[in-house]
Amino acid sequence: MNFFDSTHKNICKKHINFLRSIAQGIPERTTSNISNHQFSKEILSKMYYYYLAQDKYKDWFGRGLKYAGADYFEDVVAASLKRFVGSKYKVFVEKSYTFKRKAKRALQIRPDISVEYKGNPIYVLELKTQLGRNRIDWKRDWKKRKKQLCKLLKLSKKKVILVILTGANWDSNIKLDDDIIILSRLWPEKPLNQLLTQNNFIGYIEPLYKKILNSK
Numbered sequence: 001m002n003f004f005d006s007t008h009k010n011i012c013k014k015h016i017n018f019l020r021s022i023a024q025g026i027p028e029r030t031t032s033n034i035s036n037h038q039f040s041k042e043i044l045s046k047m048y049y050y051y052l053a054q055d056k057y058k059d060w061f062g063r064g065l066k067y068a069g070a071d072y073f074e075d076v077v078a079a080s081l082k083r084f085v086g087s088k089y090k091v092f093v094e095k096s097y098t099f100k101r102k103a104k105r106a107l108q109i110r111p112d113i114s115v116e117y118k119g120n121p122i123y124v125l126e127l128k129t130q131l132g133r134n135r136i137d138w139k140r141d142w143k144k145r146k147k148q149l150c151k152l153l154k155l156s157k158k159k160v161i162l163v164i165l166t167g168a169n170w171d172s173n174i175k176l177d178d179d180i181i182i183l184s185r186l187w188p189e190k191p192l193n194q195l196l197t198q199n200n201f202i203g204y205i206e207p208l209y210k211k212i213l214n215s216k
């Protein structure tokens with residue numbers, strides 16, 4: 001093996017270990033951990049360290065922008081949810097569901113996170129790290145997406161939920177519906193001791209996890 005092969009192999013191993021670390025440190029499903037919101041705190045902690053690493057990476061390479069955290073957020077929430085529900089359900093990230101249509105191409109849909117019981121989807125979580133660019137029509141777009149998910153996957157409206165990492169750039173006067181959860185008031189780059197305070201949480205992930213666990 002030459003130098004370059006060895007170097008690339010080591011880089012690959014480090015990247016795999018980094019991805020495996022997503023599932024490390026997630027608490028067990030105990031009454032104490034649930035009541036103390038340890039799952040919500042762990043999600044914020046992992047996103048904090050992700051963005052911290054991105055800051056270093058951005059400076060190192062002279063990048064104008066960081067890598068988007070959306071995919072990592074999906075993996076963190078999925079790993080957290082898997083830990084919570086155990087082996088009772090299957091949790092998938094961006095699994096493709098295909099639907100045949102007469103005289104048309106098959107329709108595919110990929111929920112950010114889908115939860116299945118005996119091969120059938122029973123819950124869907126759509127995720128956003130923050131509001132993004134569409135600050136006017138985001139709610140209309142969410143309702144359209146939710147309607148499509150409910151129709152194709154045959155889910156009730158209560159089983160399709162939008163989970164948002166931070167409300168830092170959201171209008172404080174926006175009325176949130178029951179199908180929308182925002183975790184943090186602050187950006188994940190803020191000091192960790194501020195992120196994990198009770199005052200920073202707009203909502204917690206544990207009530208949703210409990211509903212999923214007890215849905216069957």
